[in-house]
Structures are given as C-alpha cells and as structure tokens.
Amino acid sequence: MGWLHTARFLTTAAQLNQLPQHDVPEIAFVGRSNAGKSTAINTLTQQNQLAFASKKPGRTQHINLFSLGRQGQTDAVLADLPGYGYAAVPLADKRRWQQVMANYLVSRENLAAVVMLCDPRHGLKELDEALLEVIRPRVEEGLKFLILLTKADKLTRAEQTKALSIARLQAGGGEVKLFSALKRQGVEDAAVWLRTLVADLPAPGGDGEESAQDSEPGQEGLD
Numbered sequence: 001m002g003w004l005h006t007a008r009f010l011t012t013a014a015q016l017n018q019l020p021q022h023d024v025p026e027i028a029f030v031g032r033s034n035a036g037k038s039t040a041i042n043t044l045t046q047q048n049q050l051a052f053a054s055k056k057p058g059r060t061q062h063i064n065l066f067s068l069g070r071q072g073q074t075d076a077v078l079a080d081l082p083g084y085g086y087a088a089v090p091l092a093d094k095r096r097w098q099q100v101m102a103n104y105l106v107s108r109e110n111l112a113a114v115v116m117l118c119d120p121r122h123g124l125k126e127l128d129e130a131l132l133e134v135i136r137p138r139v140e141e142g143l144k145f146l147i148l149l150t151k152a153d154k155l156t157r158a159e160q161t162k163a164l165s166i167a168r169l170q171a172g173g174g175e176v177k178l179f180s181a182l183k184r185q186g187v188e189d190a191a192v193w194l195r196t197l198v199a200d201l202p203a204p205g206g207d208g209e210e211s212a213q214d215s216e217p218g219q220e221g222l223d
C-alpha cells in the first residue's frame with residue numbers, strides 16, 4: 001500500500017481543456033455525492049485531507065488530480081471527479097458537471113480505470129447506471145472498472161453478501177469489492193487492485209496531437 005501513500009496534489013480543473021497532458025495511466029474516482037468517495041481516497045492514501053471531504057455533499061465542483069509515484073516520479077494519476085446527484089446543487093450546475101464528467105470519461109485518452117463508489121444500503125441509482133452506460137464502450141475495449149461498496153461496516157454479513165451479488169449483476173464486466181474506511185475492510189484489497197492495474201498496464205504514449213477532450217463534445221451527459 002506504500003505506493004498509494006505517495007499521492008500528492010497535482011492540479012485542479014474546472015474544464016477539460018484545463019487538464020494537463022501526460023503519458024501515465026489515469027484512474028478516475030466517481031460516485032454520488034454521499035457515497036464516501038473523498039473518504040475512500042483519503043483512506044487509501046493515508047492522507048486525511050488529500051481529497052476534500054465536505055459535510056455538505058456536492059461541494060466539490062472541480063476535477064482534482066493527484067500524482068502517484070516514489071522519489072518524485074509519477075507512475076499514475078488519480079482523478080477525483082465531482083460527486084453527482086446531490087439535490088441541493090442548482091440544476092444548471094448539475095447538468096454542466098454531468099456533461100463534463102461524461103466527456104472526460106469518454107475522451108480522456110490515458111484513462112486506464114474507473115473506480116465507482118457506491119453506498120450498498122441504497123444500491124446503484126439511475127445516475128450510477130447512466131455513468132455505466134457512458135463508459136460501457138470503453139470497458140468493452142479494455143478499460144478497467146471497479147465498484148467499491150463503501151460503508152460496508154453498516155451491513156450485516158448476510159447483507160454484504162447480498163449487496164455483492166446484486167452489484168456484480170449490475171457491474172457490466174467490472175469487479176466489485178466491499179470497502180469500509182471505518183473498519184478498514186477491503187482497503188488493502190482495493191490498494192492491491194490499483195497497484196496491480198498500473199503495474200500491468202503500459203503507459204499510453206503521447207504523440208503531441210490535439211487530445212480528444214479538446215474537441216467538440218458529442219456524448220450524452222449523465223442527465
């Protein structure tokens with residue numbers, strides 16, 4: 001897990017064209033605003049304030065990038081995408097960020113994996129399923145996909161087993177794991193999955209051409 005502990009802030013972006021171009025794998029963390037995404041990132045990296053965990057869901061309105069790698073080298077980048085689905089966020093803002101996220105997930109060339117955080121007490125909601133549809137073509141082409149069922153400590157063992165079974169049916173080719181930041185359940189398992197993913201993937205090569213995310217978006221958002 002030590003590799004994840006090297007996480008450090010790289011940059012924040014309000015638009016896709018503000019994201020830096022690099023040739024290392026990028027791993028996107030996505031999820032509903034109350035799914036525990038920031039807490040999961042902070043737990044995996046053992047840095048309590050790396051990702052912004054607000055008591056008011058829906059406050060993070062930027063894509064935040066974090067570099068991973070020892071001795072100042074960058075082996076991979078974590079991308080913390082805005083949480084979605086929180087009712088208190090103005091509708092126009094929600095739609096704008098849903099479109100930005102959809103375009104990022106479809107067009108970010110060096111995106112190597114997507115980690116979706118889901119509260120198993122509520123299961124995958126409509127917006128989660130819409131996101132799965134957005135990335136389905138890339139998953140079929142080899143994009144790695146993991147669902148972390150957060151707050152697993154709030155379920156009995158029987159409920160955990162049931163939640164795993166249901167999520168696996170919905171995962172569409174992705175993996176599903178239980179996760180609890182409080183009890184540290186599944187933390188090492190998720191960390192090993194991430195490290196193995198990066199170790200097994202060749203870094204995408206950059207050719208200096210205009211990136212896909214700078215082109216006109218033609219994909220549906222997560223409406």
